[in-house]
Amino acid sequence: SRSQQRPRKNAPLLISLSLLAGSGVGLLAARVYWMGNKPPNFSNSDNPAADSPHLLTRTLTFLHLPAANFWLLLCPDRLSFDWSMDALPLLRTFADWRNFQSLAFYAGLLFLVWYGLRGSPIVEKREANGKSHVTNGKSLTNGHCHHLHTDLGSPGEPGPTKNGTQNGTAKVHHNAPWDSLPPTGNLLMFFLALLTLPFLPATNLLFYVGFVVAERVLYIPSMGFCMLVTVGLRSLYVAVRSRRHRTLLLCSTVGLVLLYGAKTALRNRDWQSEETLYRSGIRVNPAKAWGNLGNVLKNQGKMAEAEGAYRNALHFRGNMADMLYNLLAITEGVGWDSLLNHILVFGPSAAYLNTGIILTSQGDVEEAKRTFLTCSQIPDENLKDPHAHKSSVTSCLYNLGKLLHEQGQQEEALVVYKEAVQKMPRQFAPQSLFNMMGEAYMRLNRLDEAGHWYKESLNAKPDHIPAHLTYGKLLSILGQTAEAEQYFLKAIQLDPTKGNCYMHYGQFLLEQSRPGEAAVMAERAAELDSGEFDVVFNAAHMLRQASLNEKAEKYYFHAAALRPDYPAALMNLGAILHLNGKLQEAEAKYLRALQLRPDDLITQSNLRKLWNIMERQGLRPAAS
Structure with a gap:
């Protein structure tokens, strides 16, 4: 049945x-x-x-x-x-x-x-009370008669009887395969x-x-x-039985496919670059799109357009700290008071957080620390958005701990980090906080605790690149070099365009007495992050340690161009020129470094050695 x-x-x-x-x-x-x-x-x-x-x-x-x-x-x-x-x-x-x-x-x-559970009535044959019988070559359905085409059979097979049946059964001939479908319910x-x-x-x-x-x-x-x-x-x-209607249906289907194809082609144009993609998102998510577009325009050197994009982002969502920071970074004479009043409406903790970030960027570290500390002490009573307040307080504590850490106050930083962990709301992403706790324990040479927090950071976000790099360093110190190398390689795999990953891996290779591989990593890092002074400067150091002095000279020049008034960059550029035999150029760099930092003993010593060589070669020092 x-x-x-x-x-x-x-x-x-x-x-x-x-x-x-x-x-x-x-x-x-x-x-x-x-x-x-x-x-x-x-x-x-x-x-x-x-x-x-x-x-x-x-x-x-x-x-x-x-x-x-x-x-x-x-x-x-x-x-x-x-x-x-x-x-x-x-x-x-x-x-x-x-x-x-x-x-x-x-x-x-x-x-x-x-409809799917009961089956499709279009494609199932109805029998009596909805069932179908074949009689005398005709199909009777609910008392109505429909003529059937019968199969005459193949040669050598019994032919149809007079009443149009063969062995009492009529074979239905399908003129069009589309006219009869298998059940579509399944x-x-x-x-x-x-x-x-x-x-x-x-x-x-x-x-x-x-x-x-x-x-x-x-x-x-x-x-x-x-x-x-x-x-x-x-x-x-x-x-649909009408040929005209079927043709119309087919044409409509083809038109639909062409329409969606045209939409796909137009959407592909939006994905040609970051700028076109972010511009296409303005009408859907203006705050995020304008903010990202501002970053792209800033990187392109279009500061006026970037400023306008940041202001548009803040117009739609005024509590985005990164937009405030970026706007202040590219604008001179921006209305500081008006910016603070603008973000205060979103809660005092957000205002203090943004203010502290801006003060940090301006180099006013002590005032930034006081601002973050004040933020962390704001009670969470009678607030419009207590969840956002807790996130801001946690961020303030994180930034305060980071400043203490950078000043070498690791014990104080850990106290602040632990308070941040206690106050951290559920929606807060903790991977950076946990990683910085590991860094503080590393500085204190408490390696077991450092490893614990690095693992916590990776548990919170398995693709967190800084935690891979810092944990790799720890494993290297512990002598687990094979495991350490895997973490450095994983960091590169997660983001192959990040020069800092190659830099850390190169330093690891140097420590393992693999200078040739380290040099390759150094050059790759400097190419990818050519605008980052620390990466370029460290790359030059690594090339020098690998005895590739000509290449090291190239990147020392690049680092000095990025920070022309940084004494360490000038002193190291002078040293590599000194080693490469370019004595007069080296002297000029040493003298410039001493103008910026007259009491630097290393530069003074190098300059005296250079003058001795110049005198032996009959060259006249510029300072004589």
């Missing part, structure tokens, strides 16, 4: 769905394991709904997000590289019209599920599962995620969506 056959027919579907769901659960479990069996950490701006204290807001917004994602599949008109912050405003009341979008989406989804259910199951981790149903909308999570669901469209168009083609 049909009731007995249905489970057998559904068995392949159930197996497919089980495999799909099982693989998804396995990948999700692996991801959770790699995150240290902890939920993801993110700021409140990454997923504002998750940080909302109101259950209604969270519920309505999370119910709407799948509908918003489905609309991106259906009509990818507004796309963006980033959907955080206020790109998708929160749904706070039932009166929000977007609730009707959510309702329509879930109603359509339930209809498709019901296909429909599988494609619905392919559309929905991979998207489940992004719904905030299992745990809060660190984004509002992320187009990358639609890659696999889009496959199910495309298959659903295909099944729907094919079923519609079968249902």
Whole structure:
């Protein structure tokens, strides 16, 4: 009977769905394991709904997000590289019209599920009470008669009887293969599962995620969506009997494919460069897009345009500390008081944090320390956004500890770092804080505790590059050189464009008496970070230690050009010129270094040695 056959027919579907769901659960479990069996950490701006204290807001917004994602599949008109912050405003009341979008989406989804479970009536033959009989070469359905084309059989086979049947059975001849379809219920259910199951981790149903909308999570669901469209168009083609209507359907389908192809080509143009990508996101997420565009324009030397971009970013979201810092860094005479008043409306802790960052950039370290300390002592009572306040306080403590660490006050820095760990809210990303705690313990030669915090940093963020570098240094000190090298290589693998990674690996290679490999790393680092003084200067040092003096001279010149008034750069440039026999050029660099730092004993000693050589060679010193 049909009731007995249905489970057998559904068995392949159930197996497919089980495999799909099982693989998804396995990948999700692996991801959770790699995150240290902890939920993801993110700021409140990454997923504002998750940080909302109101259950209604969270519920309505999370119910709407799948509908918003489905609309991106259906009509990818507004796309963006980033959907955080206020790109998708929160749904706070039932009166929000977007609730009707959510309702329509879930109603359509339930209809498709019901339709798939009951099977497609278009493609199944109806029997009496909806069933089909063949009589005298005719098909009787609910009392109506339809002529059937019968197969005359192959040579040597029994022909049809007079009543059009063969052995009592009529064979239906299919003129058009599209006119008859296999049952689509199972296909429909599988494609619905392919559309929905991979998207489940992004719904905030299992745990809060660190984004509002992320187009990358639609890659696999889009496959199910495309298959659903295909099944729907094919079923519609079968249902329509008019040739004109079928032609119209085919033309519409071709037009749809061409339209989406044109959209793909236009979107590819947005991805040609960072600048075009960030400009394309302005209408969706103006705060983030303007801020990133400002960084790109600043790197291109377009300071006036960068300033305008930073101001636009602050206009849409005024509490972005990095935008305030960047704006102050490229602007002279910026309205300091107006900037502070601008950010005070977002809470005193954010204002103190931003002020401390700006004071640090200006070199006023003592005032910055007092500002961060004041921020950490602000009570969290009667505040508009207590979650943001706790994040700002933790950031203030982190920055205060970092300043103490740089001044050599490691014990005091550790006290501050531990307070930051105690006050740290759940959404705060702790990897940098944990890594700095490890650095402080390293300076105190408490290596076991340093290793513990480096591991905590990597557990919090397995792809945190600074923790790979610092932990690699620790392993090298402990004599675990093979493991240390793996961490340096992993840091390079995580970001092959970061010169600092090659620099640290090169220093490790030098310590392992592998100067040739170290020199290769040094040159690679200097090429990638040619605008970073520390990287170029250290690269020159490493090349000199590898006895590649000509190449070392090139990078010492480059470092001195980056900081023309830095005595150490000039002294080392003079030393390499001295070694390379360029005595008069070396003398000029030594003298310039002594003008900037007259009491430097190393430069004085090198200069005396240089003059002795010049006298033996009959050269007249410039200072004589």
